[in-house]
Amino acid sequence: GCTCTIINSTAERIDAYLIVLGTHGKDDLQFLSGTSAVKIIRKARIPYFVIQKNTPFPSYGNKIVLPMDVAKEMKEKTGWVTYFAKHLEQVIDIVHKKTDDARLANNLQFCTKFFDRYELVYNRIVLGERKSIDQQAVDYASNNECKLIVITTTKEERLWHKIFGFPEAKIIANEKGIPVLCVNPKKDLYVPCI
Secondary structure (H helix, E strand, O other), X not given: OOHHXXXXXXHHHOOOOOEXXXXXXXXXXXXXXXXXXXXXXXXXXXXXXXXXXXOOOOOOOOEEEXXXXXXXXXXXXXXXXXXXXXXXXXXEEEEEEOOOOHHHHHHHHHHHHHHHHOOOOEEEEEEOOOOOHHXXXXXXXXXXXXXXXXXXXXXXXXXXXXXXXXXXXXXXXXXXXXXXXXXXXXXXXXXXXX
């Protein structure tokens, strides 16, 4: 059967809360067509933890990078970051662009209150304006020896995604091999018991 169907249905059946997926990164020929990894990840209800063949040793870094934008799905991503930061005793670096957008301010306020509630250590880092926040998060993570980047996958598939691929494909296949936790935006909020 289809790999994405088998993996995701098995995960649902055994009530898994996370799936670990290894990729070949940019060397994979399927990178040009949007990668099979993204196709598998987008069909899951639970997050995928994606590693590459050049992913650093697990003891590398002690920070989780949380790229923050205006999307309402940030709440689900915040729950997963909280789970990993608490259980792995990691510092959270919230990276965001400088903006006056009230939606970003609301998302930042939500996540910092959430992190304060669980007594987590976090920093807010303002990044530049040129690249997407997820691309900037990869640059930040590679320059600061971070353990993990948490992103939200594209919510709706469009024609240009079929032609040019999904934007998260570049994040997942980052050159430094930094692991990426891919959270799919869902109507029903699903986060682990923290």
